[in-house]
Amino acid sequence: MRLLPIAATAAALTLTAGCFSQSGTDAKGGSLAKGNSLKGASLTVGSKEFTEQLVLCQITALALRSAGATVKEKCGLQGSNTTRTALTSGSIDMYWEYTGTAWINYLKNTRPIGDPAEQYRAAAEQDLAKNKVKWLAAAPANDTYAIAAKTTAAQELGVKTLSDYARLARTDPAKAATCVASEFAGRSDGWPGLQKAYGFTLPKQQVATLAEGAIYDAIGKRRPCTFGMTTTTDGRIKALGLTPIADDKKFFPVYNPALTLRDEVHRAHPAIQKIIDPVAAALTDQVLQDLNGQVDIKGKEASDVAQAWLQSKGFIGK
Template sequence: MKKIKKWLLGVVATVASGVLLAGCGFPGLSGTSSDTIRIASQNTTEQQIMAYMIQDMIQHYSKLNTTIINNLGSGTVSFNALKNDQADISAIRYTGTDLTTILGEKVDRNNVKATDKKVADQFNKKYKMTYFPSYGFADTYAFMVTQKTADKYHLKTVSDLKKVSSKLTVGLDQMWLERKGDGYDAFQKLYGYQFGKTYPMQIGLVYDALESGKMDAILGYSTDGRIGSYDLKILKDDKNFFPTYNASAVASNKVLKQHPELKSILNRLNGKISLKTMQGLNYQVDNNLVEPEVVAKQFLEKHNYFEGSDK
C-alpha cells in the first residue's frame, strides 16, 4: 500500500511540475475567484500536513474559501507557483534552500543565523513575498546511521565518517546530489572525503533501506518520524555544512493586501510546532497511514486552533 501511494504521488508531482514549469495554469483554477486562497504544497508528508493546517486555520478564522495545489515536485516549482500568480501561499519554505537555490547565494558558515533575515528581506524586495517567522522547526538535511553502525565505528559527527567513508554504501537524496552550494560536490570539498558507493534515492525510501541493512548510511530529513521508530543515529554536522532550514509559510504580498486577515491567521502558527512535534505528525502519516488532512485537523483541534496566539 505504501509503495503504491508513493508511486502515485510521484506521478502526480511530475505532471504538476510540468504544468507549472511550462508557465500554464492549473486546470480548473484559472477562473478561481478572489476570495479563494490557493495553497501550494510539495509532495513530502510535512508539506501536505502544513497545507491542510493552513487551510483549516483560514476556514476557522475567516469566511474565505481555500484550495490546495498538492504534490508539487520541488521547492522551485512551488516558488514559481507564487511568482507566476498560480498560488497565494506556499505551505512551507525552508530558508537554507531558498538561500542557495532561489537566491543563488553562498552559505555564510560563520554567521548561519543571518540566513533567515537575508532570505526574508530578499524575498520581499525581489519577489514581493512575505516570509513568515518559523513554525518552530527546521527540516535539516542530516546524515544518519543505525545505532549498531554508530557503535561499531564510533560515529558521532559527520567528520567521523571520513575514516570509514571508502567502505560505506550511502543512500542520498537524488535532488541533493545535483544541488549547488549545499550539494554533494560542495560537501566533498568542505569535509574532504567521498563515499565508496552512493545511490540516488527518493527521500521517502532511504530510511527503510538503512533500517533493512541495504545501506550503511543515508542522508535524510531531520523531521522524519522514522528516525525515532527505527532508532537511527543523527550525526552532528560539525563543520556547519548545511545552512539553517527553518520552516515557514510564505505568502504573496498581493494576497496579504487583498485579505489582510491572513497575516494574523498565519501568525498564529509562529513557533507552535517543534522538531519533535513535526516528527510525531509525520510519523502518524508515514507509519500509521493516517491521512495528512486528518493529522492536521486533529492537531489543531487539540490546541483549540491556537486561539489568542495571533500576536
C-alpha cells in the same frame, strides 16, 4: 527545505467540502480565529508534493477556514520550482517555503548563512525587495539534510559526528557505505559539498543512489548501506531507530519553514499573519517528526493529522 520529495505521492487530496471552503475539510473557530476574521476572503493554498508539505498545506487551509476564509487547495504540486512559479504567477496565494531553499535556489546566493535568525531575515528581506514575496514568521523546526545511520550501527562504529564519519570513509570506506538520492548527489549543499567540507572522497562503489524513501529502509536494515541521506524532521528517523550524525562543521544550510505569500495578498488580508504566526511558533523538529510519522508510518491522511494537531492545540475548534 528542499527540492526532494519525502513521500512518493503527488495525488491531490479529495476531501469533504466545508461551509467556508471550495474543497477540503471544514474548521470551527478556535484561538486562531479570536479577533481575526477572514470572512469574504477567497484564498488558494499550495504546497510541494512531499509529506511535510502536504501536512503544512492542510494545517494552513484549516487555520484560514477557521477564521472564515474560503480556501481552495492545490496541495502536492510537483517540485520546488513548480510551486514557487505557482506563487509568483498567482496560481496559488501562499505555500510554506524553506529559508535555505529560497536563499540558494531562488535568490541565487552561493553561501548559506549559519545563524537561523540571520538566514531568515536576509531571505525575507531580499525576497520581498526583489520578488514582492512576503515571509511570515519562520518555524523553529529545521528541515535540513543529515547523514544518518541505525543508532546501533553508529555506536558500533564510534561515529558521533560527521568528522568521525569522514575519518571512517577515509580509513575503511566499506564500512562507510552510503545511500544518497539522485538530486542530493549533485547539489552543492549535498554530497559533493559534504565531501569537500569534511575532506573525504568515498569510492563510487560504496555509494548507492536510491529513491529517497528507500534510503530510510536501507539504512534501517544496513543493506546496501550503513549510512544514508535523510532529513531531520522525517518521522521515519524515530520510527526506524535512526540517528542523525552531528554536523560538527555546520555544513548543511538552515531550512526553517515559513509561510510565504505574495505581498499583495498579505496587504489585502493582514489577519493571515496573526493567524499563522502562532502556528509557526509551535512547529518544532519533534512536532514535525511526529506529524510526518503519522502519515508515513501509520498511514493516516495528511488532512486528518493536521486537523487533530490543530484541535489539540486549541488553534481550531472541535
